[in-house]
Amino acid sequence: MILYNNRLIDREEARVDIEDRGYQFGDGVYEVVSVYGGKIFRLQEHLDRFEYSANQIGITLPVSLENLSENLHKLIAHHELSDGQIYYQVTRGYAPRNHPFPENPQPVLTGYVTRKPRPVEAMKNGVAAIITDDIRWLRCDIKSLNLLGSVLAKQKAAEAGAYEAIQHRDGVVTEGSASNLFMVKDGKLHTHPLGNLILGGITRIVVLEIAKKLGIDVVESSFTLSELAEAEELFLTSTTSEIMPIVTLDGKPVRSGAPGSVTKLLQEEFEGLL
Template sequence: MIWFDDRFVPESESKVSYLDRGYCFGDGVYEVFRVYAGQVYEGAAHYERLVRSAREIKLRLPYPLEEIERIVLELIERERLRDGSVYLQITRGVAPRAHSFPPADTQPVLLVYASPAKRRVESMRGGIAAITRPDERWLRCDIKSLNLLGSVLAKQEAEEAGADDVILHRDGIVTECSASNVMIVKDGVLLTHPANRLILHGVTRAVVLRLARELGIPAEERPFSLETLRRADEAFLTSTIMEVMPIVAIDGARVGDGAPGPVTRRLQQAYEATIPASALSGGGGQ
């Protein structure tokens, strides 16, 4: 069951118009919510970002935010989703194809669906490998828009190179990964790119920075170079689905001693403490 174009319908009955501006132009925004034990994790932060993204591209919400929240919660209940994710997308609607905005009364289209997902516990324990590539995306990465071709191509490069993800950089300054934020630890200090227009303002990123402050781990939001990345003692990415994911190899070279480091482990444990215990048992279930 999904929510599509003003009602709950079976997935097989959903039909996207070829004139939907999301299909023609990627003209829309989206959010991905993590669900633990049937509850939306950090929902307020996700909805705040959804509203901001829509405002930045001058897209009106199809319903009041409270109604969108109700739809998400009802979908979780209908699907009996315990642990997984909810994908929410809003496009500018269906209209004759033209680059300029359609008439003001064009109704935006809301799509919401839920999927079960297990936590990637094994990868969280052992770490993943990444490669580095130039960041060739547009300059408004702070907007969670549907324009993801740059990220798709970067992720595919990682797959073809036998890596799990790609760390992007602009003229040698590290920004983020294909669909997540990246952090490093050097001499006990946590470093991550500032939350400006060049990266997405990650919800999990914000949680981890808050946890670092609570744990007394020095943290700085400032640009750092590829050279600094390659000399890091620890590295990890953060995202709604990947949580706190250690990176133990970059471009074929080990990060630190090639295993998740102590700061990463402390942050993983602190993050897990914010998740309902029932979602952690057995490594996270369907």
């Protein structure tokens, strides 16, 4: 079963018109939530961001956030999902192909469950990353279906045998292709400030809350590639990657080449929230 607007239907029944604007223009937004022990982690924050992204591109959600929450829980119950993810998106809907918004659009909301396992070993041992230009559009705060820039960056990382691509604009580090980035330097936690150049990640929010609780100083300010090269620790955050240590960058070890103490402490605290 999948979610279609305000009801659950068999996946085989689901149809998307060839002129759906999500298919032809990437005209829509999406979310991914994690499920731990049958419960959705930080659902309200995800719902709020979904509504924000839709509002930013002028899409009125076809259901209320309350109904959406109920339906996501119905999906979990139907699939007996203990641990996994739910992907959901909304497009502006079908209209004859034309760039301007159609009159009286009928948005289409869909959602389904996946059972991608937690990357436990990678979180324990750390991953490799590369550096690449940030070629994405200038509204990265919107969780848009337009992901070609991220796809190309992630593919570049895959071809280099890396987990993630760390992006920069003219030497200023932004975030990963599908993640937020944190740097530990001089005992402080550094991350790019919110704005149009990064996505306001939900796991990013959780990490900042944990850091405050532990008394770790946080600097929400942009930093450069040269500063990145001097990092004591690096890690990325996302719904599916959680808190993921970066132990090599462009083939060179990050300090000792192993997850650092601050990263591991944050991981332990995060685990206690699940």
